[in-house]
Amino acid sequence: MKRTHRCAEVTAADVGHDITVMGWVQKRRDLGALLFIALRDRSGILQVVVNSETHAELHEKAVQVRSEFVVAVRGKLANRDASAVNANMETGTVELVAEEFRILSKSETPPFHIEDNSSANDVLRLKHRFLDLRRPDMQRNLMLRHRLAKCARDHFHDAGFLEIETPMLTKSTPEGARDYLVPSRVQPGKFFALPQSPQLFKQLLMVGGFDRYMQITKCFRDEDLRADRQPEFTQIDLEMAFVDVDDVIGVNETFLRKAFKDVMGVDVPTPFKRLPYDQAMSRYGSDKPDTRFGLELCDCSDLAVSSGFQVFSGAVDAGGSVRAINAKGCGPKYSRKEIDALGDVAKTYKAKGLAWIVIDEAGFKSSFAKFLTEDVLAGFKARLGAEPGDLLLFVADKDDVVFDALGHLRLAIAAKTGLIRPGTWDLLWVTEFPLLERDGEEDRWVAKHHPFTSPMDEDLAYLESDPGKVRAKAYDIVLNGVEIGGGSIRIHDQELQQKMFRTIGFTEEQAQARFGFLLDAFRYGTPPHGGLAYGLDRLSMLMLGKDSIRDVIAFPKVQTAACLMTGAPDVVDDKQLDELHIRLSDVPLEAE
RNA sequence: GGCCCGGUAGCUCAGUUGGUUAGAGCGCUAGCCUGUCACGCUAGAGGUCGAGGGUUCGAGCCCCUUCCGGGUCGCCA
Numbered sequence: 001m002k003r004t005h006r007c008a009e010v011t012a013a014d015v016g017h018d019i020t021v022m023g024w025v026q027k028r029r030d031l032g033a034l035l036f037i038a039l040r041d042r043s044g045i046l047q048v049v050v051n052s053e054t055h056a057e058l059h060e061k062a063v064q065v066r067s068e069f070v071v072a073v074r075g076k077l078a079n080r081d082a083s084a085v086n087a088n089m090e091t092g093t094v095e096l097v098a099e100e101f102r103i104l105s106k107s108e109t110p111p112f113h114i115e116d117n118s119s120a121n122d123v124l125r126l127k128h129r130f131l132d133l134r135r136p137d138m139q140r141n142l143m144l145r146h147r148l149a150k151c152a153r154d155h156f157h158d159a160g161f162l163e164i165e166t167p168m169l170t171k172s173t174p175e176g177a178r179d180y181l182v183p184s185r186v187q188p189g190k191f192f193a194l195p196q197s198p199q200l201f202k203q204l205l206m207v208g209g210f211d212r213y214m215q216i217t218k219c220f221r222d223e224d225l226r227a228d229r230q231p232e233f234t235q236i237d238l239e240m241a242f243v244d245v246d247d248v249i250g251v252n253e254t255f256l257r258k259a260f261k262d263v264m265g266v267d268v269p270t271p272f273k274r275l276p277y278d279q280a281m282s283r284y285g286s287d288k289p290d291t292r293f294g295l296e297l298c299d300c301s302d303l304a305v306s307s308g309f310q311v312f313s314g315a316v317d318a319g320g321s322v323r324a325i326n327a328k329g330c331g332p333k334y335s336r337k338e339i340d341a342l343g344d345v346a347k348t349y350k351a352k353g354l355a356w357i358v359i360d361e362a363g364f365k366s367s368f369a370k371f372l373t374e375d376v377l378a379g380f381k382a383r384l385g386a387e388p389g390d391l392l393l394f395v396a397d398k399d400d401v402v403f404d405a406l407g408h409l410r411l412a413i414a415a416k417t418g419l420i421r422p423g424t425w426d427l428l429w430v431t432e433f434p435l436l437e438r439d440g441e442e443d444r445w446v447a448k449h450h451p452f453t454s455p456m457d458e459d460l461a462y463l464e465s466d467p468g469k470v471r472a473k474a475y476d477i478v479l480n481g482v483e484i485g486g487g488s489i490r491i492h493d494q495e496l497q498q499k500m501f502r503t504i505g506f507t508e509e510q511a512q513a514r515f516g517f518l519l520d521a522f523r524y525g526t527p528p529h530g531g532l533a534y535g536l537d538r539l540s541m542l543m544l545g546k547d548s549i550r551d552v553i554a555f556p557k558v559q560t561a562a563c564l565m566t567g568a569p570d571v572v573d574d575k576q577l578d579e580l581h582i583r584l585s586d587v588p589l590e591a592e
Numbered sequence: 593g594g595c596c597c598g599g600u601a602g603c604u605c606a607g608u609u610g611g612u613u614a615g616a617g618c619g620c621u622a623g624c625c626u627g628u629c630a631c632g633c634u635a636g637a638g639g640u641c642g643a644g645g646g647u648u649c650g651a652g653c654c655c656c657u658u659c660c661g662g663g664u665c666g667c668c669a
Binding site for chain 1: 595598599602603604605618619620624625626627628629630631632660661662663664665666667668669
């Protein structure tokens with residue numbers, strides 16, 4: 001027997017014709033002399049009818065099937081009687097009248113039912129991921145991911161990009177995330193690292209003369225997992241020579257517009273909004289702001305200084321700030337307990353507390369009422385445009401704490417009060433990131449993006465005198481408050497690169513030891529270049545409205561970075577370790 | 593490493609103040625059934641209450657430890 005159709009790909013034109021389908025038994029409905037089988041493949045479900053009166057032998061075989069048996073059925077596609085039409089089914093007007101039937105493979109009773117919105121828990125599903133993948137929503141997810149990846153290849157191919165692979169076994173580089181290491185058998189005591197991204201290689205491809213490169217590739221970072229972070233994930237990575245910021249942004253806006261059109265059928269207008277980093281922080285308290293709603297931050301530091309409220313004035317005196325958001329109309333919506341819960345949110349992000357004022361017709365209620373004179377209150381109300389019914393929330397601290405706390409508060413309030421309209425696709429560039437940031441632990445400047453990111457031309461003068469002031473030619477693309485990609489224009493000038501290394505405390509020897517191959521390359525004619533990388537998993541996740549990238553990865557890992565299906569990671573034979581010149585220490589021995 | 597949530601039948605869950613033999617729905621098995629599509633009807637099987645320890649006359653329930661999973665902070669250039 002040879003398959004002629006997928007189950008749900010039969011059309012009205014096929015009615016009356018002989019067809020053969022193969023798939024899994026979704027459901028068996030046995031009416032005695034009449035048997036219905038809902039047959040499923042990746043396209044959907046088709047009902048098969050087996051009649052014992054007309055096909056006794058066939059029926060005898062078919063009644064043996066159970067859920068998830070794999071069968072092949074040949075027969076005539078027929079229209080159902082009007083009374084038997086199932087309007088909830090894509091193929092509900094037709095059915096396959098079996099004339100030949102083969103059980104290709106039996107199945108044990110599956111540990112959970114194969115269906116959308118499975119209520120089975122994650123452990124069970126991930127242990128049996130091969131079954132979980134049969135569920136229609138997992139099939140849809142991975143099909144969308146495929147379309148997105150294909151769209152990227154098509155678009156960048158059409159725009160003159162070449163897909164070139166870069167090594168998986170490479171050199172560990174300092175800074176950034178923790179590397180996954182691979183021991184060398186041939187060179188005792190030495191290790192490869194799996195790439196955190198193809199960053200250096202794609203820059204070398206630019207030096208190598210491939211002026212437009214793209215790749216869809218795995219990246220590895222040995223850090224703790226989150227709903228949107230897996231130890232291995234996939235980037236759509238690209239790099240272009242002879243470009244500046246606007247060129248990179250342009251080709252990517254075209255890509256995203258095409259991706260949303262082709263994959264989602266959604267029109268996203270270009271150009272996208274652009275928001276400089278300092279505005280993103282001061283208005284939204286985040287470098288990946290969700291701008292689908294307001295609740296913007298408002299600086300009240302000047303009012304706070306003269307408020308007579310020590311917590312407020314002290315924060316400003318210490319170089320911090322007092323900022324607030326006005327949760328319009330939330331006064332009556334939030335109980336005291338719920339406001340306290342907002343305080344807990346603020347404390348999660350290191351705020352020492354959350355000060356609040358509820359404005360009502362009669363006056364106000366506040367957590368710091370005794371410090372609120374008429375004048376001070378009037379000042380805050382005017383600054384925040386407050387009206388009766390509003391809930392004003394204040395955080396006083398160092399700027400980074402204030403931004404972090406209020407930034408997350410506005411998300412919490414938006415989520416709780418339903419400010420976010422589903423089905424909106426809010427694309428936004430965040431630009432002009434700081435080039436450097438202070439490393440608290442080591443008390444030095446470190447690259448915020450990476451050490452090859454170019455400073456903005458107008459800030460070059462400050463690189464040595466006031467490094468914190470220098471902005472970078474770096475940009476992130478943000479979708480609905482989630483960073484889906486980021487990149488920068490790179491340094492292509494050797495002198496500037498040296499200066500950059502000096503600023504982040506690298507001696508020439510250290511830089512040479514770590515990035516020598518790149519610096520060598522840059523001595524031989526480097527085109528100006530820059531690029532960007534997307535998180536394919538995250539973009540797929542958002543397009544599907546999911547809140548975990550596990551839903552768009554065929555075989556994901558759990559929070560302990562383990563694969564429940566294969567049991568990886570696992571112990572290996574001593575022989576393998578010997579070959580790799582590795583001796584274990586400090587490993588708690590399990591009972592053998 | 594910290595904090596929070598969860599773990600009872602194959603699955604999803606209920607389980608009163610600590611009290612007899614731990615229940616339900618779905619699924620599964622067998623029988624019956626010619627238009628089902630959440631098929632129906634009848635009968636049946638199915639339990640290390642995650643694991644270990646403690647308190648108690650008595651623990652699914654209380655306490656301690658631990659394992660597993662999820663969320664989150666730190667971490668993630």
